[in-house]
Amino acid sequence: MLSILTGTAANRRTAIASGVGLAVILVVAFLAAGAVGPAIVVAVINASIRNMVPIAFGALSGIFSERSGIVNIGIEGMMLMAAYVGFMINVALSVPGVSPILQTEPVRLGLSILGGVLAGGILGLFHALLSIRYRVDQIISGTVINMLALGLTGYFYLPGATTLGRLPPVVVNPFSADSGILFWLGEILFKKGIITYLMFALVIASTIGLFRTVWGLRTRAVGEHPRAADTLGINVHRLQYRNLFFSGCLAGLGGVFLTLEAVGTFERGMTNGRGFIALAVMIFGKWHPLGAAAGALLFGFATALQGQLQFFNINVPHQFVGMLPYLLTVIVLAGFVGRARPPAHVGKPYEIE
């Protein structure tokens, strides 16, 4: 199944590697279930997935942008802005007196998600405008977006704003507590918000998109050798604008996940470096959606484990336990990635002759 999705041998290797990683985690989970009981294992898995979602979206955002030749270190800012906008729309629609139709759960939260995602997309377009039209250094342009988002959301932040609630689980666990393993499996598979499921769908969809469609072929061509693409009649800049919009939207989904599905409220700087971790995860995944998802899961797992470990009475200062996910990122990036090769033309502005 995985190899059907992917194109070249290198891509296939990435897919296989992520498959193996997943299997290892499952085995470890089963072994751990015997040792500490299924409740804790399931809690760790669910926390892993919860931590994985925004990072996976961030990594997808990076893939969309870098595959088309533009470095995007503004993911953090796009996420934060989307998280804020999504939350504020939710707040505005929750105020008493707004028409009840708008306050029904699907409409209110749907509009909030849409607004947040669009905010991300607009920042993506802004990044494209700066780096394509005005040829601003792409690192600087991304940094500008990060600072802008941090400043704006911090300034307009309303402490104590309340909403009518966040995204509910799409499906409840249909198995009862006495049905054994099925119950625990259900605890993992169900009881998740729509954005989580959307993440998994988009990982698959963008894999197919990148390696199986005309759009993907052209995107990859532009990221590798825009002049070649240009001489073959591909509109390089239009493609980059479009992909940067998508990239911003994906980062936006990561952001709205935080405020509309996971936490339910907004806090200053709440993305807390996830956008940068996402970039590391993107590199770990070798610019491949499946690899990036695997990387995000790994990071999510480390974060979850870190959370669990703090409950146990282990004789390690909690600061060290808290380092675990970040330490893991460093080790994984330094040791396991090997010859990760970015798109050849990433970061350089392309000028039409």
Next chain:
Amino acid sequence: MAGNNMRNGDVVLEIRGITKHFPGVLANDNVNLTLKKGEILALLGENGAGKSTLMNIVYGLYRADSGQVLLRNQEAHFASPREAIHSGIGMVHQHFQLIPVMSVAENVVLGEEVTSGAFLDRKEAVRHVRELSEQYKLRVDPDAIIEELPVGTQQRVEIIKALYRHAEILILDEPTAVLTPQEVDELFKIMRDLADRGVSIIFITHKLKEVLTIAHRIVVMRDGQVVGEATPAESTPESLAAMMVGREVLLRVQRGPAHPQDTVLDVIGLSALDDRHHHAVRDVSFSVRSGEVLGVAGVQGNGQTELVEVLTGLRHATAGRVIIHGEDLTNTSPRSVTSSGTGHVPEDRRRFGMVDNYTVAENLVLNSYYDLPFSVPPTARTLPVVMAGYIGIFLAFFAVLASIWGALWSSALWSLTLGLFGIQDVESASREAMNGPNMVELIVMLVMVLVIGYLAHRFTMWVLRRLQKAAGKPLRFGKKDRGLVLDHRQIDQHAVGLVEQFDIRTPDVDTHAGSLSGGNQQKMVVAREFGRKPRLLVAAQPTRGIDVGSIEFIHQQIIAQRDAGAAVLLVSAELDEIVALSDRIVVMYKGEIVATVDADKVTREQLGLLMAGASAEDVLGVRAA
């Protein structure tokens, strides 16, 4: 012959009175040209003659100032390559427009993809490419990844790309520049085949032999104009070269007999690995004496590159020894090889021979900037002493001035001095108000610091320079102690001299080297390496990709160095060059030296056989019998 009949037929492309200005240059001046169906038209000219500009106009990359392009008797204006492609014009650029990480099929269909629904139809794309490759005898695996293919095959992919878009006119821009002789032969076969099938080909080149081999008709350009037209039958290399350069060119190098003296370079049992850790050089031994040229012949990729790198300290030898002037320099640094009196003209000048963003003057001292007269004291190790000197001198000056100032301060002279400049004595009122030194004082102090500092610097440098001159060698402690300051006056003077001597065509020595033409860049590298009168000269592909005039000049310089007593090791993939310049020839095949022969006792055919891997006994023995 069917092909010939076709070539007598329709004109497919006509260029009328094309003129194109670039800032400062007239790139095309009223150029007229016709191309017939199924014809191979060679567009011959030096670098900068306007061939590529003309073709880029036809291909829609540039817009002509005036003139017309007629395609099948219809006037055509292409605003972009895309429109040219749609009208059946394909162009293979000198630098391939291929995406290295993608497969052949993906590269071919990019932009004109075959789809089924929303998805790419890979199977169909592969089938298409396979079909074209069989139809036109362009062997290539549609599933191969571009970067894993040899250059010759990549070029075939470019041709397939054009044919996939139904090109009827194919423009090949210097297609042989990057190919090995075998690949060139194969390309020519493909070109003939394409022409017989009615594809018209414009072949841009400056290589005379190739033109005579492949073209049906030759158009020669010089300085933006068409200066002549000929057929191969009525031309000789000499007549074409004269047309191209505008004067008689000596295609054969004038040289007297060699007078070899003592051995300069001794290579004993040398072995080395290439970048992929394969054995590239295997147990190679030879020696070069002063006053002779030793040519290393061989098809590219038989270990010559690695051999030169080992000799010049750029690559690690796994076994054997390199002895230059009796000194064992195996696996030392490039610097120690250079300072042993070795000049190196590297085969890839852009990567190893020069720095694009440096000026000509700076490029000309890349191998000597650290020595007299370019680098001047202070040196790294004398810097503390010099700094102490600066500070000492500064303090001395300051003490003197301060005491004068102090003397003035207490006297009425102070107010008088200020009065001279129309300044009121500020002592009484504003100084207290400002609670510190006033502006006048600050400015005076600043100026004094600058003046004294400058004088201290000049004085120190003057003393050091005098000392250095008296000593006649760099003032330094030990070999590694280098001067820290570059003397730009010396560097510029040096450059002006070399530019003159080696006829480097550049506006001035402060021009960025990257903006020179290939031939002049190479002359610059040659000037740098030859200019310091090396005892050993290692020249790898010294004339690759440059114009006839520059080739002639560089060949003369190599012989001049030989006659001046240098030992020359010449590595070249061009057999003509080897034969023209060498006194002795070694042939490399698969990393080994398969034969060592005197240049006047071997024929080109024998060398060709040796280069192709025939054994020395067979080839040379037959001749003896």
